[in-house]
Amino acid sequence: MSHAAAPKTTTGIPNGKLGMWIFLASEIMLFGSLISSYIVLAMGSPTFGRPDTALLGKPLATINTFVLITSSVTMVMALASIQRNNVKALLGWMGATSFLGLGFLGIKAFEYHHKIAEGITITSSLFGSFYYTLTGLHGLHMLGGLAFNAYIAIKAMRGAYSADHYERVEYAALYWHFVDLVWVILFPLFYLV
């Protein structure tokens, strides 16, 4: 084994992994507060302004959901690759993940453009306000995830990871899955109910 062992922790869970999960718990609360606000106002506001289903662009959003779920699969394959010491496969799967992530954001941008043309803007209705705020925040988190992935890829190309030492890859994967998970909730919230 060429690399020094990570410091021993009281629980056996590496500090970084525990830290990432604790961070994700706080993110649950952040998205949770905004989603809660959406839900209660959607229920109780006299002028919520939910557009007609036809204007929402369900088919495109459905495709986008598949894109993001697929990117989660490629991400988990990336992790599996480095756990089997295959750096090249790690890079390939990470590349696919980020490519799909960019695809998601591209489709989102197209959606935004289309909706604005249809008159659904951030101030046109409460629905619009929540839609852009929540999907925008989600998109910003995706950008963060893409940056994290890029960092992992660069480090991987410099030989930083192996089957004995791949912790940060796992943390990037956890974060990416979480961002996917948030979309799994936002998708039916905005488009289906």
Add this chain to the structure above:
Amino acid sequence: MEQQHAAHHPSVKGYLLVFVALGILTGLTVALSYLPISHHVGIALAIAIATTKCALIATFFMHLKTENRGITYTVLVGLFLVIVLIGAMIPDVGIVQK
């Protein structure tokens, strides 16, 4: 760093099965949204399906199945608090005022 045990990693086949399940559930939830079912039933079903998808991602992709239970409990605390928040806000914000 012998804290990760290679033997516990789910197989590639397992991941693909979860992928297929997620795909089916996504298709299902979209299909249901086109059916003429009552609004409340629709919401209940959408919640059920979204919860299942989240559980699959968390359990298998994020490896909660093999992690220390404390992490799962931490996540559940967060979810519980969000539900408390929604529940408490409904009487004040979630009911249409006359």
Add this chain to the structure above:
Amino acid sequence: MTNHDTHELPFWRKYIFSLDHKVIGLQYLFTAMVFLLIGFAFVIIMRWQLAYPGTKIPLIGGWLGDSFAPGGIMLPEFYNQLGAMHGTIMVFLGIVPLGVGFYGNYFLPLQIGAPDMAFPRLNLASYWLYLPGGLLMLSSFMMPGGAAQSGWTSYPPLSVIAPSGQTMWLLSMVVIITSSLLGSINFIVTTINMRAPGLTWFRLPIFVWSQFITAILLLFAFPVLEGGALLQLLDRVIHTSFYLPAGLVISGVQMTNGGGGSALLYQHLFWFLAHPEVYVLILPAMGVVAEIIATNTRKPLFGYKTVVAAIIFLGALSFVVWAHHMFLSGMKTSLARIFMTTTMVISLPSVAILSCLVFSLWGSSIRFSVPMMFALAFLPLFGIGGLTGLPLGLLPTDIYLHDTYYVIGHFHYVVVTGTLVALMGGIYYWFPKMFGRRMNEGWGKVHFWGTVITMNGIFFPMFIQGMAGVQRRLYDFNAQAHNLLTTTAPAIGKMSLSELQYICAIALLIFQIPFLINIFYSLFKGPKTEENPWKATTLEWDCPSPPPHGNFTHELKVVRGPYEYSVPGDKTDWSPQSEGGR
């Protein structure tokens, strides 16, 4: 464990951008003290206005400028700005950075036998978000229209139409919240994962438990306010209507926003954080008091497991009581009744903790050191604070007391005569550990008596004023005729209650001078002390004073609980936690 030879680090990396939790802790200490003084200065100016309404502010009146105090006489807008900023600064930039940023950062790793925090760089980031966030907050005074002036609570619709200082407040809060969240992650992972061998959960000092639960509260509660603040920011800057109902008419002008929103939504999101926040304010102080009492009574703390269970229960319940701050908001009474019930229940663990601390004194050999005097004063004063909370938590009495000075009296008793008194005591207690020198006992006693007496002089009259119906956040009591008797009318000889409060505030400020001089003088010239001058058992005393980089110079193996004092059969009256400890 990082092995930087600190002698080789340049000044800016050793003291400004240090990764060492002790240096970062001290940065928090000194920055928090400055913010506390600034917040105190604001309220002293407010106290002048309340004691002598409409008169020229002495000394500094001429410097304030026409937008705040033309001719040296305070404008109502300026009063509101001072009030909102006093609350915000004291809570978010003063007490929490002191109780958590300083105390937690410095002593949590030491008490669990760790060489540093789990994530030193995250720790650095936390501090360097706190300071700019605080400065951003202060800079709001320079915005056109002045600083935030909608209370520390920032309720819409007022906060949405307020001048641009409010936007700065919201942006600063986002920065400060981020700082806090990074810190929480650090504290939680450190406590779970970096305990010395043998240090099981039920051997942890109460201080560590209190910091751990505090970090959990911050982790789950703050993001909700972050979301709420984001929505208010959007309402202000982009003119969304998350919090604004349709058809609002303000000062005769119809609002043009889209409408459909709810002002109560904000209140729920705000108080979801702000209630756990008050436990964030008190728990570190309870932890400090527990440590001081154990060491200075030479016996184990009474009811260790009860205290731990109570702290956990308190933390859990703190998430389901928030709407007792909203009883008069127009919220549904069915909901209010639920929150009233949970609020009554949450008083139980609070009483349990206080009782155990009091019972710890029974049959003990009390050392009346300066820290112990502060810890002893904490007990009845926090008791008053807690008891006065009960009529506020009960809906029928809160109808009368809400938004009166009674509320202000209640929370200042818990936070100032409670938390701040405890934290001051902690500085005297841990000063030898941090700097290897002792503070002057005599001046410490002067500081103690002066502080405790003047604090009571400021805050006790508030209960009288509140019960008489004096409303809070009012620039001029004289506007309310029936308040005349309790505020500007002579109450003690020729002096009104407000004047008494003003004089005590000035006196309180003056009594901090010996404290500050004591700290800075003793830092350099105080009598040197050994590693463990108090003969205390917890791990932080088992390393040099001050601790070097990496903290411990020998392997630690914890073999007993944290408060093994006066164990029958032992040679000395204390047994350190770690095997072979001195």
